[in-house]
Amino acid sequence: xxxxxxxxxxxxxxxxxxxxxxxxxxxxxxxxxxxxxxxxxxxxxxxxxxxxxxxxxxxxxxxxxxxxxxxxxxxxxxxxxxxxxxxxxxxxxxxxxxxxxxxxxxxxxxxxxx
Numbered sequence: 459x460x461x462x463x464x465x466x467x468x469x470x471x472x473x474x475x476x477x478x479x480x481x482x483x484x485x486x487x488x489x490x491x492x493x494x495x496x497x498x499x500x501x502x503x504x505x506x507x508x509x510x511x512x513x514x515x516x517x518x519x520x521x522x523x524x525x526x527x528x529x530x531x532x533x534x535x536x537x538x539x540x541x542x543x544x545x546x547x548x549x550x551x552x553x554x555x556x557x558x559x560x561x562x563x564x565x566x567x568x569x570x571x572x
Contacts, residue, residue: 460484460561462553467566470543474570478538480553480563489555492529492536496549496568503552507538520546543570 466478482489490511497503507527508516515527526539536553548570553563 460486460489460555460557462555462561462563464551464553464563464566467551467568469569469571472543472545472570472572474543475539475541476543476568478540478551478566478568480536480538482534482536482553482555485557486534488557491556493554493556494527494536494538495552495554496547497552497565498546498549501549506551509536540568543568545570545572 461483462480464478464480466476468476470476491508493508494506495503496506504518506518506521507525509527509529517525524540524542528537540547548568550565550567552565555561
């Protein structure tokens, strides 16, 4: 099993920045992909960014150039640096690990005011 704990969410003005963290524990040496998802009120959960253990990153078009995902394997911590935040980035952000079963963190709220 894998346990995931997110932190770093909060309230920020449009144009501001936040950095989310996700600490993984448990079967961490089996992890090969880590994701950030988000879910806004009334919307489906969407994949925001993905990073592989080889360092390959992918992003949803709406955050390209503004968000950056990274993974510190020594600390087993994944980060999401979010810059130039917009009100439409408001959502609960979740850490996700696909490893046989899907493992999710509890989520961290990000609210961007206009």
